[in-house]
Amino acid sequence: MDARVEKLAAEIASLGEAEQKALLERAAELSLRHGLAELSENYRKRLQQQGELDRTAEDILAKLRQIREEIAAREYSG
Amino acid sequence: MSILDEWIVFDTNIWIFGLRRVPNIPACAQLLECLDRLRVVLPRQILQELQANLSENEITTLFRLLSRFPGRLRISWDKTSPQIISKYQREGCKLGDAVIAAHLEELDIKILVSENRDFLKEIRNLPFRRLSASQALAELKQSTT
Numbered sequence: 001m002d003a004r005v006e007k008l009a010a011e012i013a014s015l016g017e018a019e020q021k022a023l024l025e026r027a028a029e030l031s032l033r034h035g036l037a038e039l040s041e042n043y044r045k046r047l048q049q050q051g052e053l054d055r056t057a058e059d060i061l062a063k064l065r066q067i068r069e070e071i072a073a074r075e076y077s078g
Numbered sequence: 079m080s081i082l083d084e085w086i087v088f089d090t091n092i093w094i095f096g097l098r099r100v101p102n103i104p105a106c107a108q109l110l111e112c113l114d115r116l117r118v119v120l121p122r123q124i125l126q127e128l129q130a131n132l133s134e135n136e137i138t139t140l141f142r143l144l145s146r147f148p149g150r151l152r153i154s155w156d157k158t159s160p161q162i163i164s165k166y167q168r169e170g171c172k173l174g175d176a177v178i179a180a181h182l183e184e185l186d187i188k189i190l191v192s193e194n195r196d197f198l199k200e201i202r203n204l205p206f207r208r209l210s211a212s213q214a215l216a217e218l219k220q221s222t223t
Contacts, residue, residue, distance in 0.1 A: 068174030
């Protein structure tokens, strides 16, 4: 195992139970934020390439309404 | 029950505005960052709407992130009840909105977070509350202090 990871694991293991729990929760929170930021960046990049990034909120809502009706009609008509 | 204890549904616009980081609605991105503290249900109609908006890679990445919190995410791939859909249509809902309302009623969800202010506005006695992203954030803040 990577020496840095081994050192971190040892440090975490030396913490009390409550601290370990708080640390793991904080790590999960930061990991989610980083993951969302990366996903968002890639999504925005794709929208930019497609000329779709600067749509207004109203435009986006209108498009989402249209998609909603199309999917519902496909799934539930007849 | 507080928003922390309830299973809630994010409308598709919350996911999309949040991931797009729409500048005038920052609450959507902020709410997504709180997913590790909420209990979120993804009904079939919203899953399909996300699939229509995001690429395969983007969907995979989103679900990989969400799967880190298995106790806080429920995916419901079941179709919803045509009888409940018809009930909402009779009250004036478009088919798509009726499907969303029927999913929530059938899954016994008490909170829908949406940035669509007109969504289901005309329906009386909804079995769930509608909150904007900023209202949801305010409730979350209140519940954690």
